[in-house]
Amino acid sequence: MRVPLLDLQAQYLPLRPALLDALTRVADSQRFIMGPEVEAFEREVAAVVDVQHAIGVSSGTDALLAALMALGIGPGDEVVTSTFSFFATAGCIARVGAKPVLVDIDPDTFNIDVVAAAQACTARTRALMPVHLFGQSADMSAVLALADEYSLKVIEDAAQAIGASDHGGKVGGIGNLGCFSFFPSKNLGGFGDAGLVTTNDGRLAHAVRLLRNHGMEPKYFHKMVGGNFRLDAIQAAVLRVKLPHLAGWTEGRRANAARYRQLFQEAGLAETVRLPSERPDRHHIYNQFVIRVPDRDALKAHLDAAGVGTEIYYPVPFHLQECFASLGYKAGQFPVAEQAAAEVLALPIYPELTPEQQHYVVEQIASHYRRRN
Numbered sequence: 001m002r003v004p005l006l007d008l009q010a011q012y013l014p015l016r017p018a019l020l021d022a023l024t025r026v027a028d029s030q031r032f033i034m035g036p037e038v039e040a041f042e043r044e045v046a047a048v049v050d051v052q053h054a055i056g057v058s059s060g061t062d063a064l065l066a067a068l069m070a071l072g073i074g075p076g077d078e079v080v081t082s083t084f085s086f087f088a089t090a091g092c093i094a095r096v097g098a099k100p101v102l103v104d105i106d107p108d109t110f111n112i113d114v115v116a117a118a119q120a121c122t123a124r125t126r127a128l129m130p131v132h133l134f135g136q137s138a139d140m141s142a143v144l145a146l147a148d149e150y151s152l153k154v155i156e157d158a159a160q161a162i163g164a165s166d167h168g169g170k171v172g173g174i175g176n177l178g179c180f181s182f183f184p185s186k187n188l189g190g191f192g193d194a195g196l197v198t199t200n201d202g203r204l205a206h207a208v209r210l211l212r213n214h215g216m217e218p219k220y221f222h223k224m225v226g227g228n229f230r231l232d233a234i235q236a237a238v239l240r241v242k243l244p245h246l247a248g249w250t251e252g253r254r255a256n257a258a259r260y261r262q263l264f265q266e267a268g269l270a271e272t273v274r275l276p277s278e279r280p281d282r283h284h285i286y287n288q289f290v291i292r293v294p295d296r297d298a299l300k301a302h303l304d305a306a307g308v309g310t311e312i313y314y315p316v317p318f319h320l321q322e323c324f325a326s327l328g329y330k331a332g333q334f335p336v337a338e339q340a341a342a343e344v345l346a347l348p349i350y351p352e353l354t355p356e357q358q359h360y361v362v363e364q365i366a367s368h369y370r371r372r373n
């Protein structure tokens, strides 16, 4: 048996006629950039994320950039974020000329340690950028309390977490701005790069709308220096076909996560493999199902040989990345993140994964530990 980390064909095939219709609609319109498809998608996704304003952009990375720019964050400013995420989180802070101030993560959720974040705030801190890593919300009540105490803005990196919530509040609408990615492997994925900025603040929404099109209003009159962060009509049309299925896909992922928990228990692996922790007050949407084991590389090699796709998100925390050497962080400074980077392994969790495939994955993990003992 082969179990890929992600099988996009399984999602595509039942939707193929509707997706090809959507592509044809855009081709026939010959309107490729922004336009009615983008506007319709923005309305529809705003309802799903439960926000007043949704602004389609060219990628999750550009969503983060536009959000930082809309808040006027730049040289001399500091933004506090966790050291364990996809590179774009800290990369965008550096790209606007601000300083990424890194902190360690909570050992159970992989999300920002808010006590550490409080200790990292200085007079230069302008914003907090919590990441809802792997699809589970950061502790947003604590983040908002900290933001309140120091008058900071909150940009949620919700790239992996569309549909997730904390105490019933949907991510992306909890802080000042939310940033989403529709990279093809995300829970809601386009046919290429695409992203979204969300907010309940009309002034910020207007700023992001201007920034995504070179700060232009009206045509050829530029109020601010923005970029080309526009969303293509083809991506919007594809995402409109997929959006109504998102809730069902999320339920599929959650059911698979529950089945993994049961299978690991039954296989007697509960002590050997540390499963992702799911907080009762948060709705986890399982963009990834990330286990932790001390001999991660050996287990990954065993699963590769057995035809099971896995991935390491992420092997090197930001503070140890070459490009951030000038920030002056040292190995050992954020031990929780460093240990996570050495132990994490993402297993297949996509909604179309079958119970038989999950049995096979867990059986292969069990056989790895039988061989070693």
Ligand SMILES: Cc1ncc(COP(=O)(O)O)c(C=O)c1O
Pocket: 059, 060, 061, 062, 085, 086, 088, 089, 131, 157, 159, 160, 180, 181, 182, 183, 193, 194, 195
């Ligand atoms: C946590 C996080 N932030 C930001 C991004 C950037 O999104 P994109 O790849 O759409 O630019 C990603 C996506 O890979 C991500 O996982």
